[in-house]
Amino acid sequence: MKTEALHAAHQTEEQPLHHQFEEVSQQNESYVVGMWVFLVTEIMFFGGMFLAYVLYRWRYPEAWYEAHTRLDVAMGTTNTVVLLTSSLTMALAVHFAQLRNKRMHMAMLGTTIALACVFLVIKAFEWSAKFHHGLVPGPGFLWDGTVPMPQAQLFYSLYFGMTGLHALHVIIGILVIGTLALLTFLDHPLVKNDFIPTELVGLYWHFVDIVWIFLFPLFYLIPK
Amino acid sequence: MKIDHSHAHPIGMYLKTFAALLVLMVLTVVMAFVHVGPPESSVINNLIAMAIAATKAVLVVLFFMHVKFSTQLTKFWAVLGFLWFLLMFIMFADYTTRPREYIRGWEPAAEDPNAPAAMPQPPAR
Secondary structure, three states, X not given: OHHHHHHHHHHHOOOOOOOOOXXXXXXXXXXXXXXXXXXXXXXXXXXXXXXXXXXXXXXXXXXXXXXXXXOOHHHHHHHHHHHHHHHHHHHHHHHHHHOOOHHHHHHHHHHHHHHHHHHHHHHHHHHHHHHHOOOOOOOOOOOOOOOOHHHHHXXXXXXXXXXXXXXXXXXXXXXXXXXXXXXXXXXXXXXXXXXXXXXXXXXXXXXXXXXXHXXXXXXXXXXX | OOOOOOOOOOHHHHHHHHHHHHHHHHHHHHHOOOOOOOOOXXXXXXXXXXXXXXXXXXXXXXXXXXXXXXXXXXXXHHHHHHHHHHHXXXXXXXXXXXXXXXXXXXXXXXXXXXXXXXXXXXXXX
16 A cells, blocks of 8 residues: 555656756757757768768669669568567657656567667678678679679668668667666656656657668669 | 656557558568559659658657657757758759769670770779
């Protein structure tokens, strides 16, 4: 009974308001807008690589088609499902953070981390197959296709560059979500009774998902 | 009893968004192998693939990232990044209006105007 009373008291506690803000809604908006400004810089960061991709695909369409047939569509599709599911669990983590259901909040953060790890493991299998077949750009690049080797090498440079930068974001995501889960577990004042940290980490994670939503058709599903 | 502090959205909304994302993903995989439009041209297929990806991105932004329920200032910043991304492609006005410059060794030999005809081997660099 006593724990229930404590729980009820915890449920009714106000979201903490930091001294520089007038009210909680203003504070929340400031945090969310700040995160979106960061995401705009991330769009610009990835944007240059997307532009390079489109320019060279427009220039060498045959090479793009032929080189992409060496990628594994089944693995790419599996990874898309894994990442979309992790986005759902991240959204649910925010939902349970709003409801202040610590157990489910932690469980959803943990599931998101697990799915992110599955994504990286599948990616590692794909990459090691490319290393095995000599499809890594550089002096060891082996190409036996019909299109000229430099064009195919350019495709794989962009493939490793863009999926690599994306994978780096997944790794950073795992570290950030892990830190958030630890702070939540410890009832740290930074996250106690405040869902906004989870919301901001969620925004980052959904952005990583959106990048993959575009990378998947651009690399694995090039039409003839 | 659960007290809602922050207008949490129903779980159904997230599940419906997720289901729509999966359906669109299956659609994009299928459409990669079904040729649409004039033969010898993949333009329609590319447009379909990008339209599906953009729809998926909009669903994620609106529902998973809560932009549909956010303030005007948040919406402004959310749109700004993607708008900048699209404007960047104005660069194609430059690339598509210049003659194509061939790079030695980068084109199939038959199409390469820079390919040395008499020399069996290009000079070592």
